[in-house]
Amino acid sequence: MAKKCCVLILAATIVALALRLPRLAQRPMHGDEAVHAIKFGDLLEDGIYEYDPNEYHGPTLNYLTLIPARLASAEKLTEVSELTLRIVPVFFGVLLVLLLLLMVDGLGAGAAVYAAVLTAISPAMVFYGRYYIQEMLLVCFTFGVIVCGYRYTRSKNVKWVLLTGMFLGLMHATKETCIIAFGSMLLALLLMLLMRRRKPRDEGRGKRDASIVNRLSSIHLIAGLVAGAVVSILFYSSFFTNLGGIVDSIRTYTTYFDRAGNNTLHIHPWYYYLKMLIYSRYGDGPIWTEALIVFLAVVGFIAAMTKKGLQDIRHKTQDTRHKRQDTGLESGVWSLE
Secondary structure, rough: OOOHHHHHHHHHHHHHHHHOOOOOOOOOOOOOHHHHHHHHHHHHHHHOOOOOOOOOOOHHHHHHHHHHHHHOOOOOOHHHHHHHHHHHHHHHHHHHHHHHHHHHHHHHHHHHHHHHHHHHHHHHHHOOOOOOHHHHHHHHHHHHHHHHHHHHHHHHOOHHHHHHHHHHHHHHHHHOHHHHHHHHHHHHHHHHHHHHHHHOHHHHHHHHHHHHHHHOOHHHHHHHHHHHHHHHHHHHHHOOOOOHHHHHHHHHHHHHHHHHHHHHHHHHOOOOHHHHHHHOOOOOOOOOOOOOHHHHHHHHHHHHHHOOOOOOOHHHHHHHHHOOOOOOOOOOOOOOO
C-alpha cells in the first residue's frame, strides 16, 4: 500500500508540473511581477540587494531567482525571460506536492494521495504556482515546517528539527506576514494539547501525549530556532553585506501593522475571501471555484473535532515504527530518519 501511495503521489507531482510549466512566457507580466523582476535585475546586474522595510516583502524570491538566471547564463535583466522568473514559483508549487511523501504515515495513504491530487489541480495553486511573487514560496516553506516538525516528533532526529528551523527562517525571509502563520500554528498546537488534556478518561491518549512531550528535546528546539534565525539573518543582511537589513526586518512590522489598521484597500468583511474562494466569475468569463476543497476542509474540521469517522493512523502505527527503529515509512523503502 505504501509503495502504491508513493507512486500515486509522484504521479500527482507530474500532473502538477504539467499544469504549471507550459506557456509560462505567454501571459504578460502583472504589475506586481514586473516590480519584483526589476528588483531582481538590480541584484543580477549589480550584485546588490537591500531589503526595503516598506515595500516588496522579503529577499528569498530575488536570491532564489539567481539560480535559474545563472543556469540560463543571464547577466542582464534584458536577458531574463518570463520563463526564467516564473520557474521559481513553479518549482516550489511542485515541491509542495512532493513533500506529501513525508506525510504518508501521518495522514494515511488515502488522505495523502487525495491531498496531492487536490493540490496539483487546484486552480488557485496552479495560478499562483505560475506567478512571480512570494506567495507560493511562503506556502511551500510553511508546509515544510509542518512536515519536518512532524518527522522530528516521530524520530527525535536532530536533522528534522534543524530543517524545521530552516523552513521557519525561510518563511520569515520570504514575507513578513508569516507571523500570521506562526501564530496560527502555535495556537493550533496549544489547542490540541488543551483538548487532549481535558479528556483524561482515555488513558492511552494520556500516555501518547506524554510520549510526544518526552520526545521534545529543549536542546534540539533551541538548535532549530538558531537555525531559523541564521537563515533569516543571512537573507535579510544580504549575506552580511547589509547588516541594517536585520533591524529593518523587525522594524517593518510598524509599517504593516499600520497598514492593517488604516489602509482601507485591503479591509473587507470576514467572508470576502471565503466568497471568492467558493465562487468567482468576472463578466461572462468562466466560473472559478475551490468549493470542493472548502467543503472537504469543513468535513475534516468536523471529523477532527468530533473524532467521528477517523482512524488514529499516526498512533496506531507507533508501536510498529518503534520496532523498526524509525527507519522510514511503513514500507521500509523510504529511509527518512
